[in-house]
Amino acid sequence: MHDVLDPASDRGRVYRSLVGHPGEPLGRLAARSGLSESAVTAVLEELATENIVMATGSAAGEALWEALPPTQVVEVLLQRDAALRATLRRAGTELEQLYRFARREAGHYGALEVVEDPVRLLMISRQLQLAARQELRVIDVPPYSGTPDHYLEQEAIQRERMAAGVVYRTIYHGTAFADPVAGPNMARMIDAGEQARALDDPPIKLAIRDADLAVVTVVADDHPGLVSLLVRPSGLFQTLSKVFESLWKLAVPVSAAGIGPQLDTRDRQILTLMASGATDDAIARRLGLGRRTVVRRVSALLTRLGATTRFQAGVQAARRGWL
Template identity: 45%
Template sequence: MLDVLAADSDQGRVYRALTTRGRLSPELLVRDTGLAAAEVAKALVELAELDLVVEDSGLWEAAPPERAVSAALRSEEARRRELWRAGAELDRLYHQAQRGAGWTRHVEPVGHPARLITLTTRLQERAVEQVRWLDRPPYRSTPQNFRAQEEIQSRRMAAGVRYRTVYSQNVYDDPGLFTAMTRMAELGEHVRLLAELPVKLTIGDDEIALLVPEPDRTGLEGALVVHSSGLLNALCGLFETLWTLALPVAAERKQDQLSDRDRSIITLMAAGATDEAIARRLDLSRRTVVRRIAALLDQLGATTRFQAGVQAAKRGLL
């Protein structure tokens, strides 16, 4: 839904041409947008399904922009509701497992945080297709742990194992973790960002997961190993839901990239951080943050903070 508001997306180009030029034929849309005929045709079909364009006698006309904005806002609200729903479902499943309601043989306690590190290494070594990660505070890793993780992850990615990680925005608070994240993204890790994550979670293929269900209250104590089961399937589903909701962070740096400070501002902004939180995290004044956000919205042609994040991500600027 947000594609129609992105000026550089196919839907956005076609919709903007129709809103600014009036009724147009597909041939004129090809000329005005610079897209191929097949791309224009596909965008028109998608926009028609969203009820944002109509066709009459071979000419296409845009619906009022207010309809597109309203639909985008509804989509974003639905996205947020789905995030909370996923977290609530995980909480229900966790407490069901704690009560031993049919899950006991599939769930076992880790026992000690040091064993969690050993199990994390073993999970990655045994993964054949992919490792999925929800990474949120508390962070207890030492420089030695960072190096060890980078070594195994680099080796496993070179062997064809795909890594996908959703980081909490708190990654900006930990210089060591942020540096490690950047290096791994440059080596091929697929990275996304969310304002908040409900748990710490690592999944190896669809075979095993390491879950820290209450990291704020118990730290790494209370970690669980989850074997193939309905609970593991639910955890995989939770990851995929959060992955869909998260904001992509591109490792590739383009010539027209944002400054490091602006990249940090817009990533935190799109992830849901307030002006005050951004100022604290980046050690800036609130006035500076407000001024830079206004400039970034203008630079990206965006009208909302979330849309600015989407635009920057689509252009590979994050």
């Protein structure tokens, strides 16, 4: 039905002709739309059954047609879409219940599902992003086992989802800065708009999609590889959500500018004095530098570390091993 709004479709051309030329007879409609009269007749009959156009009378033995207002047509389309989505959700819920019931003996219970198949783990990781509507919250911890191609694919999906309005908030392990693959990936995503913070040693690898799914990834106890625990809305889900928010408050903001090579000797000296509480004037006197030079370099260090205060800069630098 949506093709009635598409000017490239037959239905769209006929409807648009009627919108601009009300009461148009069949012959003129055919000429304007570039279709045969029989094709236009078939389209008009379809549109009439869908309450998009209506016959208003006749002239010289030929039927005259009128388009219903576009706002009314759009509203009908939206209502039908809403009904379709509701039907799909109901069907999906029923199938999900059947799916989980059929696998109950394999460790699927209530709000918790255990997934060990590596192929399905990758599918879950992908779907977690694709199905997000509002926000994706992630705690990213080692081991970083993804290949460069895997990270590039994930980047492409994340850019697409952020462009669609999905907010990404990620807490990175402190070692991510030094990882040859995860580090550059982190920098590119932050530069693209991801909200990122860093924490020395987050206790859990976690991803939370909106308010409907959390995925905890752990090392398998009895065999090599990883296991993912899928947690749906429940008391456990709420606990995981609170864990993320608590760690987010503790973590230090990270900026793309702050991800880069180590400090030179002079900046390390400035940062060490900053962390000890020294003022710009005191740093200038101690290091024999001009005050403007110190102010400029302190500002650059704050930006590089993604810090808004001197205290945050000291914490962030310490976590990166710069002090």
